Amino acid sequence: MNLRRWFLLPARAMQVLFFAVPLGIVVVLSVLTRGDYGGAEQPWSSESYRRLFDPLYGLILWRSIWIAALATALCVLLGFPLALYISRAQKYRSLLLQLVILPFWTSFLIRTYAWLFLLRDTGLVNTALLKLGVIHQPLPLLYNDGAVLLGLVYGYLPFMVLPIYAALERMDPSLAEAAADLGAKPLSIVLRVIAPLASAGVLAGSLLVFIPCLGAYLTPDLMGGGRTVMVGNLVQNQFTTARDWPFGSAVSLALMAITALMLALFLRRAPAESP
Secondary structure (H helix, E strand, C coil), X not given: CXXXXXXXXXHHHHHHHHHHHHHHHHHHHHCCEXXXXXXXXXXXXXXXXXXXXXXXXXXXXXXXXXXHHHHHHHHXXXXXXXXXXXXXXXXXXXXXXXXXXXXXXXXXXXXXXXXXXXXXXXXXXXXXXXXHCCCCCCCCCCCCHHHHHHHHHHXXXXXXXXXXXXXXXXXXXXXXXXXXXXXXXXHHHHHHHHHHHCHHHHHHHHXXXXXXXXXXXXXXXXXXXXXXXXXXXXXXXXHXXXXXXXXXXXXXXXXXXXXXXXXXXXXXXXXXXXX
């Protein structure tokens, strides 16, 4: 037992140093008062937590939740057929999986900037549509909720595909064959046989997509152009522009509480949904 504790000591020390200590600092900052020139100072105050109930910040939270939820739903709709196709592929399965993982080889910032060059007024999409005569003036493809949604779906789609693929890859193919022998149509087989068996992968993928989307700040900042403010942008602005560290810490803790709640709900459902 003593030897086991010694082996676990480095991992526990890292948890304390890189998780418990920073979290404790954020908790302390959240109950301090903003200084005259920014930062945080005494006296102790709960004003930052009371500000969380301001309708303005409630609107930002609601926008973050529905954008993250919609991005997650779109990732499910796009990722499930792709994961199903890859799991059924025989000859090119490895190649298809590598193509799904390929975006991770490039910086997320660079990939987001690539979308800016594609969707801006003088970008490839608008230029092509103008030359084809489809439109007569550039479409507003950037700096709106739709652009942010597109960026989130593009960025986090692999996190949905891989867990669903892992669940489908373990599925017994004879179950779908049996359903077909009994007269079930292909769509009915997918909805009533394959989808329930892959529900654990869908839940895992939804968790991996929803939580990062909820706290995203880079995609809304670049593709939203400051017009689509989400919780991540609010936290960033409080620590950088407004220099209101107590309120930024309180928002961060509130976001962490929502994330922990989502994780708790997932852990409660995961055993019952596992294949």
